[in-house]
Amino acid sequence: MVRRESEQADSLFDTPAEEAQQANAPLAVRMRPRGLDEVVGQEHLLGPGTPLRQLVERDVAMSLVLWGPPGTGKTTLAYVVSQATERRFVEISAVSDGVKQVRAAIDVAKRELGMGGRQTVLFVDEVHRFNKAQQDALLPAVENRWVSFIGATTENPFFSVISPLLSRSLLLTLQPLGDDQLREVIRRALTDERGLGGAAELAKPAEDHLVRLAGGDARRALTYLEAASYVAPNGAPIDVDVLEKAVDRAAVRYDREGDQHYDVISAFIKSIRGSDVDAALHYLARMIEAGEDPRFIARRLIVHASEDIGMADPTALQTATAAAHAVEFVGLPEARINLAQAVIHLSLAPKSNAVIRAINEAGGDVRRGLVGPVPPHLRDAHYKGADKLDHGKGYRYAHDFPGGVVEQQYAPDAVAGREYYHPTRHGMEARFSDVVERLRAVLRGRRAD
Known part of the structure; x- marks a missing residue:
């Protein structure tokens, strides 16, 4: 995809066909930010004085590797960088394209640079899917700055991106969007003319459910919202029932900041302590389906491994810690398997609270x-x-x-x-x-x- 070069002020699109194509694009594409100031979240990358903002504002050649979970804005940032710096934007997908497409894009970029001095942003989505030879093909263009390379990956780049390419790029880590940030994305899509333009209304309980379902993924939130807008009767607000029909996911009654949060995690830990593996797995599934932060669950398992098992099975702590690492490296939905393994191990392990009693007694003496x-x-x-x-x-x-x-x-x-x-x-x-x-x-x- 090559960004348009027109500077017409009366239209965002080059042709009526392009405008029609944009109008039929998915909601998540239509709502893609047009500038850095419209990007929601990732303040650690976009705040004043940050490397990315300085690179954009100074309009210097750059190469970036964007690492983060799906729906956190990797493609958006690449597009916004090209817009803000007035560069050509060429997108290649490592899923469907290969070395031939990469070399063709680089050749065009070299001609553009040589003839008119215009630089190109070469965005490679899912760059981790390129093998070593395919990634090697990018090196001359990156090294000679024929293109501003931006690679997006959901995998750990230290394992999935070759060292020469990584060493020539600035690595930026994106974080899942928080609940308030997701709400901002959703509300903007409801009112913005590029989105639903006020044609749909979202009830507060449905918004809460949508935020939970999204799990920090803005693209998923907008995809579900768009589907719900098609299901809702004309003029009727999108409520929880409509949202459930649209995404085929029942709403789990669970408030991450209220009683349900504390009640379910309490029942979860007590089920493990009581060696009821089935009940523990139920509460684990309930939290995951409701959108609970998996890192919170993993932290509780690590504490429980020492508090209620301890030296009765010293490997329980290793399993819980490994599950926490898996959550960071893999993420949901796959990490639910790692969490389940840890829950099963801890539930079936022999129990002892001797460790917590020991440190509590020692601490009590010190305080006295x-x-x-x-x-x-x-x-x-x-x-x-x-x-x-x-x-x-x-x-x-x-x-x-x-x-x-x-x-x-x-x-x-x-x-x-x-x-x-x-x-x-x-x-x-x-x-x-x-x-x-x-x-x-x-x-x-x-x-x-």
Whole structure:
């Protein structure tokens, strides 16, 4: 797609055919921002003094890699950059195009640059789908600045974009839109002449449901809104029933800032704690379908892995943490599988709250003032003059003794002999229960071996 060169002031389009084509375009395309100031969200990239705004305002040659989830504005930013800098805009899709199309676009860009000095923005959507050879074909144009390359990817560019191309480009990370930002996009589409032009009205509960369904994806929000506008009876507002019919998704009663949010997450954690895997999966699905932030769910799983399982199954924390990483790297909807695996693991794992009880008891003693000075033999003895203060004197180096354990006081006098960790006999913690008893016996001189 090559952006028009006309400078007519009376029309946004070159021809009546182009105007008709735009009128029939999807709502998400019609509502694409025409300038940086119309872009919703991504303030960290578009604020005053940011690299992207400076590059646009100074109209310098640039190469960018835009990384973010679907519907966050990657294509929009590429188009707006070309508009704001008065450059030709050529779009190539890595899904359907190949090296032939890339080279043809570069050849035209070189001619334009050589004949009239006009630069070209070459936008490659889904650039991660190009193999190494295809990405290599972009390098000469990027290196010689025959084009301003902008690549869009939903995959981690450090794994999916070749290093030479990435090192010659400015990497910008886009974030999912927040609820308020999605509402702004939706309300603008309802009233703007390019959108629905006031021909449709969206009820507040339906707007809430639409925001949840969108999940931070502006394109999805506008696609669902457009579908609902076709289903709604003439003159009738779009309510939840209409929206459900349009997108075939039932509204889940769930307020991310109200009672439902807290009630469901509470039931979710208590179901895992109670080892009811089926109930836990139900609440997980309920939160996901309602548009709950998957990072919030992942954080709760990480906490639960230590709070209610702990040393009874030390691998539970690893599984929960891996699921959280998967949420960041993969995103929904696929990451729901990783979250489900973690929920199943945690639900079926043996339970112990010994870890949280241990840190709570230790913290309670500290708050009550049971601290005391560090024993002299444990203090830092690496600086000059420490020996004069008897720092480190009498310290017994554990590795010099059988088993790497020796009788010695480590805690301050105020809490010497206090025991915070009381392991259960559940799962692997039964083994640690035996270990901690043997260690305490040696440390406190109750046995010689």
